[in-house]
Amino acid sequence: MGKKANNKxxxxxxxxxxxxxxxxxxxxxxxxxxxxxxxxxTGKYVTVSNYPGTTVEISRGKGHIGHCEFEIMDxxxxxxxxxxxxxxxxxxRLLLEEKPDVVLHIVDAKNIKRMLPFTLQLIEAGLPVxxxxxxxxxxxxxxxxxxxxxxxxxxxxxxxxTSAALNKGIKELKQEVADYVGSIAA
Amino acid sequence: MSAVLQPETVKYDETIEKAIEDIIDSLKGxxxxxxxxxxxxxxxxxxxxKHMVSRLEGDGWQRISDILSETQKTYNxxxxxxxxxxxxxxxxxxxxxxxEEDKAADKSINERLSRLTMSPxxxxxxxxxxxxxxxxxxxxxxxxxxVVDFIEGTIFEQYINPWINGLLIQYVPWPALxxxxxxxxGIITLGLRYAVAIILPIVxxxxxxxxxxxxxxxxxxxxxxxxxxxxxxxLNGRAVIPMTLGFGCDTMATLVTRTLETTRExxxxxxxxxxxxxxxxxxGVVLGLLSGHTAALVTWVVVVxxxxxxxxxxxxxxxxxxxxxxxxxxPPLRWPSLSNVWMKTYTRMQWYFIEVMPLFILASVIIxxxxxxxxxxxxxxxxEPLMHxxxxxxxxxxxxxxxxxxxxxxxxxxxxxxxAGLLNGRQLAVAASTLTLFVPCxxxxxxxxxxxxxxxxxxxxxxIIPFAFAVGYVLNKILILLGVS
Numbered sequence: 001m002g003k004k005a006n007n008k009x010x011x012x013x014x015x016x017x018x019x020x021x022x023x024x025x026x027x028x029x030x031x032x033x034x035x036x037x038x039x040x041x042t043g044k045y046v047t048v049s050n051y052p053g054t055t056v057e058i059s060r061g062k063g064h065i066g067h068c069e070f071e072i073m074d075x076x077x078x079x080x081x082x083x084x085x086x087x088x089x090x091x092x093r094l095l096l097e098e099k100p101d102v103v104l105h106i107v108d109a110k111n112i113k114r115m116l117p118f119t120l121q122l123i124e125a126g127l128p129v130x131x132x133x134x135x136x137x138x139x140x141x142x143x144x145x146x147x148x149x150x151x152x153x154x155x156x157x158x159x160x161x162t163s164a165a166l167n168k169g170i171k172e173l174k175q176e177v178a179d180y181v182g183s184i185a186a
Numbered sequence: 187m188s189a190v191l192q193p194e195t196v197k198y199d200e201t202i203e204k205a206i207e208d209i210i211d212s213l214k215g216x217x218x219x220x221x222x223x224x225x226x227x228x229x230x231x232x233x234x235x236k237h238m239v240s241r242l243e244g245d246g247w248q249r250i251s252d253i254l255s256e257t258q259k260t261y262n263x264x265x266x267x268x269x270x271x272x273x274x275x276x277x278x279x280x281x282x283x284x285x286e287e288d289k290a291a292d293k294s295i296n297e298r299l300s301r302l303t304m305s306p307x308x309x310x311x312x313x314x315x316x317x318x319x320x321x322x323x324x325x326x327x328x329x330x331x332x333v334v335d336f337i338e339g340t341i342f343e344q345y346i347n348p349w350i351n352g353l354l355i356q357y358v359p360w361p362a363l364x365x366x367x368x369x370x371x372g373i374i375t376l377g378l379r380y381a382v383a384i385i386l387p388i389v390x391x392x393x394x395x396x397x398x399x400x401x402x403x404x405x406x407x408x409x410x411x412x413x414x415x416x417x418x419x420x421l422n423g424r425a426v427i428p429m430t431l432g433f434g435c436d437t438m439a440t441l442v443t444r445t446l447e448t449t450r451e452x453x454x455x456x457x458x459x460x461x462x463x464x465x466x467x468x469x470g471v472v473l474g475l476l477s478g479h480t481a482a483l484v485t486w487v488v489v490v491x492x493x494x495x496x497x498x499x500x501x502x503x504x505x506x507x508x509x510x511x512x513x514x515x516x517p518p519l520r521w522p523s524l525s526n527v528w529m530k531t532y533t534r535m536q537w538y539f540i541e542v543m544p545l546f547i548l549a550s551v552i553i554x555x556x557x558x559x560x561x562x563x564x565x566x567x568x569x570e571p572l573m574h575x576x577x578x579x580x581x582x583x584x585x586x587x588x589x590x591x592x593x594x595x596x597x598x599x600x601x602x603x604x605x606a607g608l609l610n611g612r613q614l615a616v617a618a619s620t621l622t623l624f625v626p627c628x629x630x631x632x633x634x635x636x637x638x639x640x641x642x643x644x645x646x647x648x649x650i651i652p653f654a655f656a657v658g659y660v661l662n663k664i665l666i667l668l669g670v671s
Contacts, residue, residue, distance in 0.1 A: 031517050045529055049400045081223070082232050082266070085447075089234065096238075099218050110518075112285060116277035117270070120196050126220030138518060143288030151284045156193025165523060 021062070021071040022181065025100035027091060027122070029115055030077025032108040033134045036164040038074035041065070041174070046074060058094055066178035073100070081121040095127065102177055106132045109139035109146060109161070123157060130158045130176060137163040194280060198272050202265070205229060205257040212250050215242030228254055230266035300519055303407040313408060320395045321433065322473070329391030330384075330470025338383035347375050366554045377550035381543055385467055390535055392434040392466040397530045401522035405430070410516065419498025420454040420505065421446075428455055432463035435538060437630040439463070440637060450507030456638050457501060457646050460626040461653075462494035472618050475601050481670070482615040489619040489661060497653075545629040553588070562587060572655060576616055577662040579608050589621050612665045620658030623650065 024041070026034045035048045042061030059074040075094055076087035083089040095103065105122055107115035112133065122129045133139075133146060152159040160176045162169030197203065209225035217224055227235040228250065240247040258265055302308040347368070354364040368375045399405060408430070409423030416422050421429075425446060432439035436459045443455045464472060476483040556562035569583035576582075585599025600617050603609050609617065626634065626647075634643040 031515065045533065047530055047533065048526055049397075049530075080270075082227060082230055083234070092234075096218050113278055113281040116281055117273040120273050120277060121223070121226075123193075124196060124220065124226060125223035138520075145286040145288070147284045147286075151280070154194050154280050154283070 021069055022101040023071045023073060023098060024063075024102045024104060024177065025073045025075065025094060025098065026104050026106060027075050027095065028077065028106035029079055029108070029111075029118070032077070032106050032115075033164045034074055034077070034106050035059075037104070037106060037132070037134070037162070037170075037173075038072060040164055040167065040170050041070075041072050058090060065174045066181075068178070068181065070101075070177075073098070078118075080118050081125065095125075101128060102180060103127045103129045104132050104173075104177075105129050106134050109133040109136045110142060110144060112146060119155065119157075123155065128180070130160060130173075130180060131155065132173060133159065133161045134164055136161050137166060137168070194276060196273050196276050198269055201257065201260055202229065202269065205253050208253050209250055212246055212253075213239070213243065214246055215239070217242075226269065229257060230269055231264065296519055300407065300516070303404065303519075304410045304516075306411065309407075309411040313411065316399070316404070320399065321392075321469075324395050325388060325391045325466055326470055326473045329387045330466075330474060333387035333391070334384055334470070337387060338379065342375075342379050342383050347379070350374050362558055365557070366551070371550060371553045371557065373547055373550045376553070377546045381539070381546045384470070385538075385546075386535075388466045388470045389435060389538060390531065393531045393534045394527065396431065396434055397527040397534075398522045400530075401520065401527060403517045403519045406516045407519075415495075417509075418502070419458070419495060420502025420509075421451055421498070422509075425451065425455050429459070429463060432459045432465065433469060434466050436460065436463055436465045436626060437541070437633050438534070438538065440630060440633045443637070448507055448509075450505050450509075453505060453638065453642055454498065454501045456634055456642070457649075458494060458498055460630065460634065460646055461497060461623055461650050462490055464490070464622045465627075468622065471601060472622065475604060476614060476618060479611045479614055482611045482618070485615040485661075485665075486618045486622070489615075489657065490622055493623060493657060541629070545632070549628055576620060576655070576658045577666070578613055578617055579603070581608060582617055585617070586621065586624065589624055612662070612670050615665065616658050616662045619661055620654050623654035623657055626650075 026038055028034055035046050038059060038061065039045055039048065041063040043063065044059075044061040046059045057076065061072050061074075063070055063072050073094060075091035078088040078091045081092065081095075083092050094100075103122060105119050107119070119129065119131055131151070133148060136146075139146070146161070148159045148161050158176050158180055160169060160173045162173055164170065198206070206222060206225040206229070209228060210221045213221045213224060224235060224239065228239060239250065243250065261268060303312055350368045350372075351364075354368045358364050358367075365372060367373055370376070405427055406423075409426040412426055413423035416425055425443075427445065428439045428442040431442055439459050440456055443452045443459075446452050446455060472486065473483075476486060553562070556565075565587055566583040569586060570580045573580055573582045573586070581603055582600065585603065588599055600609070600614075600621065604614065631643070631647070634646065638646075
């Protein structure tokens with residue numbers, strides 16, 4: 001009971017959770033840096049490579065954000081909410097069955113145009129989405145500028161900018177998650 | 187902030203929106219995602235969702251099913267396509283509003299280099315340079331040469347082995363037990379020595395190199411480059427990753443064939459890994475063995491690549507199944523981050539030791555049992571005529587038998603023969619080629635069994651053993667005909 005009481009404010013809804021921890025799911029297209037962000041949030045290490053398809057199974061870890069402890073779940077890449085391959089099915093099943101409290105949709109900022117349809121699907125599904133524009137350093141180098149504030153207004157969801165491999169924006173991402181969870185609990 | 191903007195959401199055309207509404211009205215079950223989303227996925231023909239909804243709705247499913255088929259009838263194109271286009275339209279209009287692209291920004295160097303690596307005329311030489319520097323110089327010369335010489339030649343042979351053997355002779359009166367722990371083939375003097383002195387440096391340098399190549403984004407480019415060649419041997423570009431990993435450790439590579447799409451490709455890749463891809467340990471010893479004989483080295487390379495292509499080509503003809511199309515996203519070229527390269531090398535080494543180390547020890551124990559019972563002497567005496575048929579001396583039989591336990595034990599045995607001056611250039615080429623093709627090591631064999639099943643594995647081994655000897659026999663005859671010695 002004590003553990004639950006400590007984590008009380010972290011609960012976003014009345015849902016009883018087996019592990020007692022609120023859940024964060026990382027989803028997105030292959031090779032956008034989900035595993036890097038997973039490693040940053042949990043302090044664990046899952047294999048990271050520069051090619052699509054490195055993660056084929058779900059990895060789970062724990063991480064502290066604000067004063068709460070979360071269960072964080074890394075998923076194989078998927079291109080849309082409608083799966084084609086087995087790995088994509090694994091990732092979607094997690095969204096359907098685990099009721100994550102926060103879904104971080106991680107995209108490669110360079111290819112935002114191609115990745116937004118998936119964001120729209122996640123919003124349509126009523127999932128608690130935060131959009132993470134990752135690999136921003138490369139986008140900037142290519143001369144791509146994104147108005148994250150405007151995007152936030154247009155989509156009606158939080159938008160965070162990161163360059164996870166360089167450890168940039170991770171603090172802001174954590175802050176955003178903490179605010180988001182707090183706002184739903186309130 | 188007074189103007190509260192309404193978030194933009196996807197709106198489909200009237201017919202589809204009407205269908206969505208009707209489906210939502212019919213959905214009575216509890217779902218973890220919005221009913222609108224369930225309806226949208228149903229209309230797009232999502233089988234898994236259909237299955238779930240029909241189970242949850244029971245009798246109500248019929249009505250939903252009717253709405254689905256009726257709505258699709260209104261359109262010539264699949265609804266999944268029409269609805270995806272609708273989403274894309276909105277996504278693009280949002281993106282156009284928030285993205286500003288400076289076309290003048292410099293993206294030329296990265297893109298030009300990227301194109302060079304994928305066009306055959308420049309890509310093949312670049313690949314050869316990478317292989318030469320990364321595989322031959324770094325793994326072969328530095329890892330298998332400098333580092334192995336130090337750990338094996340200095341640390342083990344001068345310090346650990348004499349110390350262990352001295353202790354054994356002093357305190358252990360039973361020769362059989364002495365042989366199990368130390369002496370020529372003991373757990374410490376053979377199993378542990380091989381694991382730490384030979385495997386650690388070779389596999390470590392290989393994984394380090396491989397991680398750098400992986401993180402730079404070069405692998406998918408090799409995949410694009412070699413896709414056409416790989417298609418001829420029943421695979422496609424995707425198989426480049428397990429096949430190149432095979433040069434590090436065929437056992438790990440056999441596990442990674444999971445990433446291939448069809449069973450057919452997995453079987454072909456498993457066969458080729460077992461047959462014609464030497465692992466780094468074996469590669470290191472073979473390169474050391476043949477380094478003094480350029481002609482033998484070239485012969486070996488030609489034979490092994492020839493067999494790889496020939497058997498792949500034939501396997502592709504014989505093994506039934508569909509051929510998947512190749513699609514792979516090519517990520518940008520990037521500077522690898524040293525900490526990730528280090529971390530990845532470390533976790534792979536850890537895996538390697540946990541999975542494979544017990545098998546080394548097991549191999550030592552089996553060799554000990556084989557020697558103790560005289561079984562090995564018997565098998566070696568059977569192998570001797572086979573050796574003569576290949577034009578090799580009787581002593582080579584031992585190398586071939588040990589080759590089954592570890593790919594490199596075999597090559598290591600040849601090394602001793604060559605040092606003793608028992609092999610000429612022709613015999614070196616024949617022995618190295620046959621041993622490379624000859625059966626996978628015990629660890630790889632057991633992973634093949636686990637991943638592909640008993641039938642496929644035994645089939646592959648039953649093919650490889652006679653085939654490897656046949657290649658050796660023919661190669662020997664050809665070389666004799668050509669007057670090579």
